[in-house]
Amino acid sequence: MKVNTRLFGEIEIEQEKIICFENGIIGFPDCKQFTLIFDETDDGARKNISWLQSLDEPSFALPVMDPLLIKEDYNPQVEHELMKSLGNLTEENTYVLVTVTVPADIKKISVNLRAPIVINVENLKAEQLIVDDSYPVKYMIYDILQNKKTKAGE
Structure with a gap:
């Protein structure tokens, strides 16, 4: 499948890399494929921030990241009923992301720890919960990222 995106230009997506949100995501219920x-x-290493690119609305992409990179003890409690549509989740097949907000003042960059995205990597079904x-909606991460950068350079 080819998609002409606003941020990345034309990209080709293999069918086995399409993540399905049965209920869309918060604020965008009609965006179901990402x-x-x-x-x-x-040097080929992954950066901290990735992009969740909508295939339904090519102009829409969300910056996301692994919450454990900035909050090692992140472990929200979620009702199992809310994740039933994802299938059988295990520690090995569960991938959690949080959305990133990048304002004009980069020092105010934050993540939303209250609405994580949970992906079952085996069946590529996902839910935002x-x-x-x-957990705060705006968890400031600038200083955390700067400290990690400093430590990596030592």
């Missing part, structure tokens, strides 16, 4: 686009450094109130 793919993950991983940004890489010059709302978890308990103990």
Whole structure:
């Protein structure tokens, strides 16, 4: 499948890389098919932020990242009923992402820990969920990323 995206130009997506959100995502219920686009450094390593590109609305892509990169103890409690549509989830087949907000002032970059995206990597079914109130909608990450960058350079 070829898709002409706003951010990445024309891209070709293999059928086995299409992630299906049966209920769409929060705020975009009609966007049900996505793919993950991983940004890489010059040496081929993955960057912290990836893109969840809509195939239904090619102009729409969400920056996302693995929450464990910035909050190692992230472990929201979710009702199993909410994840039933994803099939049998195990530690090995579950991939969790959170959306990233990048404002004009980069020092105010944040992630939404209250609405994670859960993907079953075996069947490529996904859901965006709302978890308990103990996690913030805006979790500031600029200093965390800067500290990781400094430590990596040591």
